[in-house]
Amino acid sequence: MAQEDVFKKLVAHCKEYGYVFPSSEIYDGLGAVYDYGQNGVELKNNIKKYWWDSMILLRENVVGLDSAIFMHPTVWKASGHVDAFNDPLIDNKDSKKRYRADALIEELAAKYEEKAEKEVEKARQRFGERFDEALFRQTNPQVTANIEKRNALVARLSAALNANDLAELRQIIIDNKIACPLCGTCNWTEVRQFNLMFATEMGSTAEGATKVYLRPETAQGIFVNFLNVQKSGRMKVPFGIAQIGKAFRNEIIARQFIFRVREFEQMEMQYFVRPGQGLDAFRQWKEARMKWHRALGFNPADYRFHDHEKLAHYANAATDIEYRFPFGFKEVEGIHSRTDFDLSRHQEFSGKKMQYFDPELNESYVPHVVETSIGVDRVFLQVIAAAYREEATDAATRVLLALPPALAPVKLAVMPLVKKDGLPEKALEIIRQLRFDHRCQYDEKDSIGKRYRRQDAIGTPFCITVDHDSLEDNTVTIRYRDTMQQERVAIDQLPAIIDEKTSLKTLLRALD
Ligand code: ATP
Numbered sequence: 001m002a003q004e005d006v007f008k009k010l011v012a013h014c015k016e017y018g019y020v021f022p023s024s025e026i027y028d029g030l031g032a033v034y035d036y037g038q039n040g041v042e043l044k045n046n047i048k049k050y051w052w053d054s055m056i057l058l059r060e061n062v063v064g065l066d067s068a069i070f071m072h073p074t075v076w077k078a079s080g081h082v083d084a085f086n087d088p089l090i091d092n093k094d095s096k097k098r099y100r101a102d103a104l105i106e107e108l109a110a111k112y113e114e115k116a117e118k119e120v121e122k123a124r125q126r127f128g129e130r131f132d133e134a135l136f137r138q139t140n141p142q143v144t145a146n147i148e149k150r151n152a153l154v155a156r157l158s159a160a161l162n163a164n165d166l167a168e169l170r171q172i173i174i175d176n177k178i179a180c181p182l183c184g185t186c187n188w189t190e191v192r193q194f195n196l197m198f199a200t201e202m203g204s205t206a207e208g209a210t211k212v213y214l215r216p217e218t219a220q221g222i223f224v225n226f227l228n229v230q231k232s233g234r235m236k237v238p239f240g241i242a243q244i245g246k247a248f249r250n251e252i253i254a255r256q257f258i259f260r261v262r263e264f265e266q267m268e269m270q271y272f273v274r275p276g277q278g279l280d281a282f283r284q285w286k287e288a289r290m291k292w293h294r295a296l297g298f299n300p301a302d303y304r305f306h307d308h309e310k311l312a313h314y315a316n317a318a319t320d321i322e323y324r325f326p327f328g329f330k331e332v333e334g335i336h337s338r339t340d341f342d343l344s345r346h347q348e349f350s351g352k353k354m355q356y357f358d359p360e361l362n363e364s365y366v367p368h369v370v371e372t373s374i375g376v377d378r379v380f381l382q383v384i385a386a387a388y389r390e391e392a393t394d395a396a397t398r399v400l401l402a403l404p405p406a407l408a409p410v411k412l413a414v415m416p417l418v419k420k421d422g423l424p425e426k427a428l429e430i431i432r433q434l435r436f437d438h439r440c441q442y443d444e445k446d447s448i449g450k451r452y453r454r455q456d457a458i459g460t461p462f463c464i465t466v467d468h469d470s471l472e473d474n475t476v477t478i479r480y481r482d483t484m485q486q487e488r489v490a491i492d493q494l495p496a497i498i499d500e501k502t503s504l505k506t507l508l509r510a511l512d
Helices: 003-016 038-056 073-078 101-130 133-139 141-162 166-175 219-224 226-232 278-294 341-350 376-387 423-434 448-458 468-473 491-502 504-509
Strands: 020-022 034-036 062-065 086-091 098-100 192-195 198-202 210-214 239-248 263-273 303-307 317-325 328-337 356-358 363-365 368-375 388-392 397-401 412-416 440-442 462-466 475-480 486-490
Touching: 003 020, 003 376, 003 388, 034 038, 038 062, 038 239, 038 263, 038 278, 038 376, 038 504, 073 210, 073 219, 073 341, 086 101, 086 166, 098 101, 101 133, 101 141, 101 166, 101 328, 133 141, 141 166, 219 226, 219 239, 219 263, 219 341, 219 368, 226 239, 226 263, 263 278, 263 376, 278 303, 278 317, 278 328, 278 368, 303 328, 317 376, 328 376, 341 368, 368 376, 376 388, 397 448, 412 423, 412 448, 423 440, 423 462, 423 468, 423 491, 448 462, 462 491, 468 475, 475 491, 486 491, 491 504
Parallel strands: 062 239, 412 440, 412 462
Antiparallel strands: 020 034, 086 098, 086 192, 198 210, 239 263, 263 368, 303 317, 317 328, 328 368, 356 363, 388 397, 462 475, 475 486
C-alpha cells in the first residue's frame, strides 16, 4: 500500500476509534487544531507520564515545574521570539496556496535523498548477502549524483537562512523549478517573513491593555524561574527543570494531521551546567533521549539523529531525533546545547542577576544550558503510526494497534461468553478487582470474534473471556493481542500477569 494511503487510513482510524477528532467539527473544523477523544486522552496521558517519570523519578537532580501560559511580554523580546520567531512564507499566485519557502526546498532535498536510498535498497535486494553498501554508496553514479544535488541544495538553503536573504530563498525555488504541489505552476510571489506567535490583550480597558502572547514554547517559563527553583530546592549545578504544557504557534502550513498543529503540548527539560560542560551534557542527553524512544520497542531502524549543519548563533551543538513517518523521516524531538544565551538575555532585559554561586568553585556564573524538547502530539502520531498494522487473516483483514502495553489506553477487556447464566456478573467481579490498577473495559455485545477485533483496533493488549467453566474452577481465557494466542489462567493470576506486562516500570527499567 502506498504510504499516503497508509497515512489516510491512520487518520480515519484515529477518528473512528476515539483517538483524535478535528476541533469544532460540527462547524467544519478549525485549521490545524484537534481534540483528543476517550482513547486519545489516555494515550496522551500515558506518554506524558512515561516522559515525566523518566525525568523526575529516575533522576534525582531533575525537578518539575508548571509555569503559566501567559508571561510578561518582555520575556519574548529577551528570548528573541518577537524579532526572530519567523518563518519565510511564499504564495503561489495561481492556486493562492501559501507555503513555507524553506519547507518547499527541504522537500526537494528529501526527494533527492529518497531517490538515492531507493537505489541502495534495489541493489541490496539484487545482490543479497554479497552487497557492499559502503562501496555502492561511494561509487554508484545515481546515488552520488542525487546526494550531491541534495547537499548543494541544503548548503544553499542554509546560507540563505543564515543571511536572512529572502530574495535568495525565492531564487532557489525558481532555479530548481519547484512547482506548487497543487497547481503545478512556478508562479510565485516574493518571500515574506511571518511571525508565528499568537498575540492577545490583557487588561479590562482598551487604553490600559497590554499585548501578551500565547507562549510558543514552554522553555521560557523554566528560564525565568531558574533561580526560584534553584534557591527553594537548594539545587546544585548540574540540575534540570522539566515541564509539560501547552504551546501555540500560528503555523503557516499545517497539513500533516497532528504532526504540525497550532495548539500543541511540549515536554521540555532544561539542564543547567557549569560553563564549558555543555557539550558533554549534550552528548549524554542525546544518548539518553534516544534510549527513551527505543525503549518503546518499535523498529530501531526507523529512528535516526539529524545533527544540525546550520546552528543558531547561540547554540554550539544541536540534533533532532527523527522518526520514519509514512511521509518520511521527520523531527520528533530537538536536543540543543544553548550556551548561556537564554539566561544572559534575561539578565540583560530584566536587570536581575541570573547567576549561580558554585560552592565548589567558590565563584558565581551564568550556567550553560542543554535542552531536550519534544512534542506530545508528535510522539502520539509517531506511536500510532508505528503501531498501526493490517494483517491478513483467514476471515478478513485484522486491523490492530500494536501499542506498547504500558501506553495502551485500555489495558484489558473482560467479556462474558454469553449474556446469561451469571457470566456477566463474574466478568464484572473481575473488573471490580482490577480497576484500581488498570483501565478495564466490559464488553458483552456481538460475537466474541467481533469483540476481539474491536479491542485489537484500539490496541487493548489483553482480552479476558469468562465462560461456564470459569464459574466452576475460577479460570478464564486470556488472549494476547499481538499473537492472538490464548491461554487458560486462574483469575488469581490475572493481577500479576497484567501488571508485569502493562506497568510503566517495564519501560522505565530499560532506561536505568
Ligand atoms: P519544526 O522544524 O518541525 O517546525 P521546530 O524545530 O520549530 O520544529 P522546536 O521549536 O525545536 O521545533 O520544538 C520542539 C518540539 O516541539 C519539536 O520537536 C516538535 O516535537 C514539537 N513541535 C514544534 N512545533 C510543533 C507544532 N506546530 N505542532 C506539533 N508539535 C510541534
